Amino acid sequence: MPGVRGGQAGAGVLRLLRRAVETRERPSVDVRRHHTTARAARGTPLPGRGLPGLLLEPRSFAAAAPAHPSASGGAARAASDHLKIFVQPNIRSGLAVAGLAACLVGLLGADGGIAWVVVGIWTTRAACGRPVGAAWGLACLLAGFRWGTLSVADVFAATRALGPALFTGPLGLRVGMALILTGALLEDSRLGRLRERSVAERAAAVAGLVALVGLFVVPGPAAGGPEEVVWWAASSAGVVALVALAGRWVKASPSWLPFALLAAGAGLVVAGP
Amino acid sequence: MAIFMGLSALMALFGTRLAALPLSAAAIMAAREAPWGLPAGADEGLVSVAVWVPLLAAGWLLLVPVAPRRLALPVLGATAALGAGVVPNATAVLGLWVLATATAVVSSVTPGGWTPSVRRWVLGVVASDLLLVAAVVTAAVSEGFEGWPMTLGRAGSILLLGSLAVRILLTGGPGEGTSEGGLLVVRTQAAVGMLLLGVGAPELVLRLSIVIFALGMAGGGVVRSRPRSDGGQELALLGLVVATAALGWDVQGWVWGVLAGGTLTHYLRFIAGRDQAGRLAAGVAYGGGLGLPLLPAIVALMHGAVSAGDAYGALVLASLGVGLAGRARKAGTFPLRRSVGGLSLARSTAALVVALGVGVWAPVLARPEWVSLEVGAWPQAMAVGAVAMGGLLGSQVRTLIPSGEQSGEPLPQPAFGWGIRLVDRVASPAILVPALAVLAFLAAGIWGLGLVRGFL
Numbered sequence: 001m002p003g004v005r006g007g008q009a010g011a012g013v014l015r016l017l018r019r020a021v022e023t024r025e026r027p028s029v030d031v032r033r034h035h036t037t038a039r040a041a042r043g044t045p046l047p048g049r050g051l052p053g054l055l056l057e058p059r060s061f062a063a064a065a066p067a068h069p070s071a072s073g074g075a076a077r078a079a080s081d082h083l084k085i086f087v088q089p090n091i092r093s094g095l096a097v098a099g100l101a102a103c104l105v106g107l108l109g110a111d112g113g114i115a116w117v118v119v120g121i122w123t124t125r126a127a128c129g130r131p132v133g134a135a136w137g138l139a140c141l142l143a144g145f146r147w148g149t150l151s152v153a154d155v156f157a158a159t160r161a162l163g164p165a166l167f168t169g170p171l172g173l174r175v176g177m178a179l180i181l182t183g184a185l186l187e188d189s190r191l192g193r194l195r196e197r198s199v200a201e202r203a204a205a206v207a208g209l210v211a212l213v214g215l216f217v218v219p220g221p222a223a224g225g226p227e228e229v230v231w232w233a234a235s236s237a238g239v240v241a242l243v244a245l246a247g248r249w250v251k252a253s254p255s256w257l258p259f260a261l262l263a264a265g266a267g268l269v270v271a272g273p
Numbered sequence: 274m275a276i277f278m279g280l281s282a283l284m285a286l287f288g289t290r291l292a293a294l295p296l297s298a299a300a301i302m303a304a305r306e307a308p309w310g311l312p313a314g315a316d317e318g319l320v321s322v323a324v325w326v327p328l329l330a331a332g333w334l335l336l337v338p339v340a341p342r343r344l345a346l347p348v349l350g351a352t353a354a355l356g357a358g359v360v361p362n363a364t365a366v367l368g369l370w371v372l373a374t375a376t377a378v379v380s381s382v383t384p385g386g387w388t389p390s391v392r393r394w395v396l397g398v399v400a401s402d403l404l405l406v407a408a409v410v411t412a413a414v415s416e417g418f419e420g421w422p423m424t425l426g427r428a429g430s431i432l433l434l435g436s437l438a439v440r441i442l443l444t445g446g447p448g449e450g451t452s453e454g455g456l457l458v459v460r461t462q463a464a465v466g467m468l469l470l471g472v473g474a475p476e477l478v479l480r481l482s483i484v485i486f487a488l489g490m491a492g493g494g495v496v497r498s499r500p501r502s503d504g505g506q507e508l509a510l511l512g513l514v515v516a517t518a519a520l521g522w523d524v525q526g527w528v529w530g531v532l533a534g535g536t537l538t539h540y541l542r543f544i545a546g547r548d549q550a551g552r553l554a555a556g557v558a559y560g561g562g563l564g565l566p567l568l569p570a571i572v573a574l575m576h577g578a579v580s581a582g583d584a585y586g587a588l589v590l591a592s593l594g595v596g597l598a599g600r601a602r603k604a605g606t607f608p609l610r611r612s613v614g615g616l617s618l619a620r621s622t623a624a625l626v627v628a629l630g631v632g633v634w635a636p637v638l639a640r641p642e643w644v645s646l647e648v649g650a651w652p653q654a655m656a657v658g659a660v661a662m663g664g665l666l667g668s669q670v671r672t673l674i675p676s677g678e679q680s681g682e683p684l685p686q687p688a689f690g691w692g693i694r695l696v697d698r699v700a701s702p703a704i705l706v707p708a709l710a711v712l713a714f715l716a717a718g719i720w721g722l723g724l725v726r727g728f729l
Contacts (some may be wrong), residue, residue, distance in 0.1 A: 090668045095556050095563070097667025101660045102563055111650035115572045119597070120660075122561025126601035128674055132561055134598035141594050145579045145587060150572070151650065198674045270587045 092127040096200040099123030103207050106152055107214070113152030114144040117211050124204040131191060135258040136208055139184035142262070143215035146177060146269055156220020160228070166216050169272065176268030181216045183261030185209075189243045190250045190258075209243060210236045274302040274323060278352040281327070285334070286345040296331035296348070300324045304641070318468040318515065318528040319358050325532040326351050326461050329539060333453070335620050336543040343380065347457035350376030354458060358465035363409050363421040364723025371716035373462055374402050377454035378709065381447050387705075389697055394447035396700035397439055398459065399708045404436035405466070406715050418723060425473035434478060437466045437512065438485050444504030452500045456539065463508050464532065471515035479516045483585050486512035487592035494599015499542055499559075502603065506596055507535030510570055513589060522577035526646035530570040530638045537566035537628040550621040557629065559603045563660070566628045569635030569648065571597065576650060633657050 102120030106113035118140050122132040144150045146165055147158045155165075162168050165177050188194075193205035213236045214220070221228035277299035284292035303323035330348050334341055350373040357369035378395050387395075408429040409421075416424035425433060440463040446455030470482060489509030496502040511531045518524050538558060545555035557564040562571070571593050578586040578593070631637050634657055635648045667673060 091553050091556050093670050093673040094553075094664040094666075094668030095560055096674060097670070098660050098664030099561060099563055101663030105652055105656040105659060108656075110652035110656045112572050112576065112652065115575055116652065118594070119562040119568065122598060122601060123563035124561070126559070126561040127556065132598045132601045134595060137598060138591060138594045141575065141579075141590050142587070145582070145590055148579055148582050150576055150579055200673050266587055266591065270584050 092129075093200070095127040096124045096198075096204075099125075099127065100200065100203055100207065103204070103211070107207075107211060109151070109153035109156070112150045114140050114150045114155070114215070117152065117207075121204050121208045121211075124200055128196070128198050128201040128204075130196065130201055133187055133191065133193070133208070135187040135262050136184045136212070138262055138266075139180045140211060140215060142180050142266055142269060143177070146173070152214070155215060158220070159218070160220040160222060164217055164219055172268045173272035176265040176272055177216060179261045179265030179268065181212065181265075183258040183265065184212055185239070185243055185246075186250055186253065186261065187258035189246045190253055190255075192247050192251070194240065194244045195247070206236075206240060209239050213239050274299045274327075275352055275356070277302055278327065278348055281330070282345045282348040282352075285341040285343075285348060288340065288342050290334045290341050292341055292344070292348075293331040293334045296327040296334070299327040300331075303327070317526065318471070319355075319465070321529040321532045322358065322461065322464045322468070323355055325536045326355065326457065326464075329460075329536045330457055332536065332540050332543065332624065333456075336540060336624055343453055344457070346376040346380040347453040350374075350380070350454070350458035351461045354461040354465055357462070358468060361419070361421055362723060363413050363418040363424070364719050364726075366421060367406060367409055367716040368720040370405060370462065371402065371712050373458050374398055374712070375709070377458035379454075380458075381451050381454040383447075383451050387702060388447070389700075391447040391451070392700040392702070392705060393693070393696050394443060394455070395705055395709075396696065397443045399705065399712065401436045401439040401443070402712050403708070404432050404439065406712065408432035408436065409719070413719075418726075422469040422473035425469070427475050427478060430470060430474035430478040431481070433466060433470050434474070434482050434485065437463055437470065437482075437508075438489070440466065441486075441489050441505050441508040441512070442501070444508060445498050445501030456500065456504055460504055460508065464511055467508070467512045467515045468528070470512075471519045474516075474519070476520065479519050480585065482512060482516045483520075483589065486510075486516065487588050491592040491595040491599070494596045495602065497603070499545075499603060502600070503535075503538055503542055503558075506600075507531065507538065507567065509596075510567065510574065511535070513574055513592075514570065517574070517577055517581075517585075517589070522581055523649075524573055524577045526644070527570050527573050529644050529646050530573065530635075531567070533638055534566035534568070534570050534631060537624075537631055540624040541566070541628050544621040544624055548618050548621055550618065550625040554621070554625050554628070557632065559600055561601050562597045564629050564632040565597075565600075566631045568632050569638060569651075572635070572651075573649070633660065 099120040099122070102116045102123065104120075106116030106118075106120060110116060118137040122137060125132045141150075143165055144155065147155050149155060149158075159165060159168075166174060166181065168174070188205065188209065193208070194202060196202050196205065210232075214232055217239070218232045218235050219228055221232060277295040281292040281295035281299065284295065300323075303320060327348075330344060330351065333339075334344060353369045353376070354373040357366050357373065360366055360369070377398060381391055381394060383391060408425065411432060412421065412424040412426060412429040415426055415429075440459055444455045444460045444463065446452030446459075470478070474482065486509045490506055490513065493502050493506035493509055496505060511528065514524050514527045514531050518527070541554040541558035544551040545558055546552060562568055565571075575590055575593055578590040580586070581589075634654070635651045638644070639646045639648050
């Protein structure tokens with residue numbers, strides 16, 4: 001086995017830490033395969049210093065579950081496929097916080113801010129192991145498309161001068177923006193973002209909703225003018241409450257519905273002007 | 274440059290990783306020899322391809338624990354493909370192109386012979402080449418051999434676009450263990466073909482290509498194989514940049530940015546999951562996009578799309594978003610490839626630092642002065658520093674994410690069984706070998722015609 005030094009006795013089969021496999025289900029592995037794992041013969045623990053910090057799985061586990069859904073058949077049959085390595089918690093935590101920081105940087109008006117908000121939130125969610133929320137990200141990008149810019153500062157300037165995207169422009173455009181916003185909120189609500197286990201994921205959910213409100217619902221805050229900021233915060237709190245409360249009713253809605261709303265809205269926005 | 278490429282192929286044949294040195298020299302020579310005298314717009318792109326293809330091969334030699342001799346043929350094939358992009362006469366194009374294809378096909382055959390996956394892949398390559406042959410013949414019949422690729426015309430452009438659409442599906446090679454031919458040869462051919470398309474295609478075909486490459490970008494996110502996904506998305510992004518730049522969008526010079534970011538993304542995949550640096554590489558390459566070396570090019574194209582403000586802009590914007598979101602679904606587990614020593618760890622760390630540097634600070638891409646790439650809107654250094662600081666601080670907080678959770682989300686498993694059975698029926702040696710022979714005959718015939726007519 002490449003990469004593992006066995007010492008005098010050698011390491012025939014790696015022993016997996018009990019709590020790492022038997023008390024937790026891997027979301028991508030069939031239940032029957034978990035049973036196979038539980039029955040797998042266990043050898044001695046990894047002797048010597050081994051590979052600290054890595055979660056290792058024995059050959060029998062991999063034999064039972066040869067292909068992780070994210071890997072191709074060829075990848076799963078690679079020479080050393082019986083060992084899989086996970087991205088470690090501290091690296092994932094770092095990525096999650098970096099994502100939140102990128103979101104904050106975008107909201108504070110950095111160039112290309114909408115892209116930074118979207119990429120930041122998606123990075124946080126991916127690090128937490130949750131679906132990134134494509135509909136939410138597309139809604140933010142389409143808000144930028146409606147104003148012809150990716151800069152949050154430019155969008156705020158435009159909404160300050162002309163009014164929020166949701167209430168400005170021809171009827172078709174307003175309906176389109178409303179459909180896009182509804183699609184994004186529906187996705188967040190049905191995925192239960194605000195009830196996630198991790199603090200980072202809940203923070204990302206709130207930040208994402210604050211961004212949506214800023215891009216769609218309220219006029220942009222003026223420099224030195226607190227009224228718009230207060231209005232933005234109050235609206236965000238209302239939307240957060242709405243998404244949290246609506247979760248139980250929209251949970252059973254079809255997963256394609258947010259994207260259908262988004263597609264319809266995008267069509268109206270493109271045709272609108 | 275070609276001499277250095279040949280030398281590196283020879284050194285790789287002898288099994289030494291020092292072949293990376295002449296490959297690096299080839300990249301430097303490619304940059305110094307520019308421009309090569311092709312129509313405006315193609316020069317700059319071809320220089321980018323000629324620089325980043327040898328650097329991808331060099332990175333492969335240094336970062337992937339495979340026998341160096343496996344890269345000898347693909348390096349020669351990539352050189353031939355680059356040559357096909359330089360020649361201004363259509364009679365020489367096919368000879369070099371088919372030579373490159375032959376190296377890709379030979380290098381993709383595994384010790385197990387022509388496995389079904391290899392046969393399917395070869396069938397795709399042959400089909401793509403036949404479309405290119407048709408494009409060359411169409412252009413030659415209507416406009417003659419001289420002036421390639423300006424003679425493409427509408428029919429030739431559509432055929433070339435069809436060839437490229439097939440090719441971007443094949444960049445990952447037949448399998449992860451045999452992807453040299455795909456990533457080095459087919460990727461180079463596709464990049465060259467896209468540049469030719471950008472120079473010679475009329476507006477209608479350019480708009481059609483935007484639709485096709487946008488679908489490729491979005492679809493690449495949900496392809497399960499990581500080499501195919503990375504290669505396909507890189508090439509789709511390249512095609513979008515080339516086509517939109519030809520239509521006047523503000524993405525001039527970003528061919529360099531796409532190929533640089535794409536090459537570094539491949540580096541991240543090479544080291545993903547291998548050691549401490551590789552684990553961060555895995556999280557970055559298959560995360561939500563932050564730190565991804567392709568991100569600067571994606572954001573640049575997003576800027577172009579929102580500025581365009583039409584249906585094509587909305588389509589491109591949506592495809593970029595869906596493509597990025599799809600990448601995050603491929604997080605999760607990675608094969609542990611091999612134990613690493615100090616030197617290997619140093620190489621992984623160097624690759625990670627360069628990739629992350631490009632991913633978070635796009636102005637790095639415009640640093641060599643001869644690169645005509647302008648990075649417009651990009652956050653100030655202080656903002657980027659805040660993101661990096663957040664990452665460092667966050668990595669110290671282990672309780673932020675429950676340790677039991679695993680990154681990644683199961684990808685849907687499409688059932689294409691009937692399609693695969695159909696392809697397998699066609700992709701038999703009884704069909705593939707004659708098809709390859711026909712390709713070789715056509716290439717040699719047209720090249721001979723060029724000799725007889727005094728074109729060469």
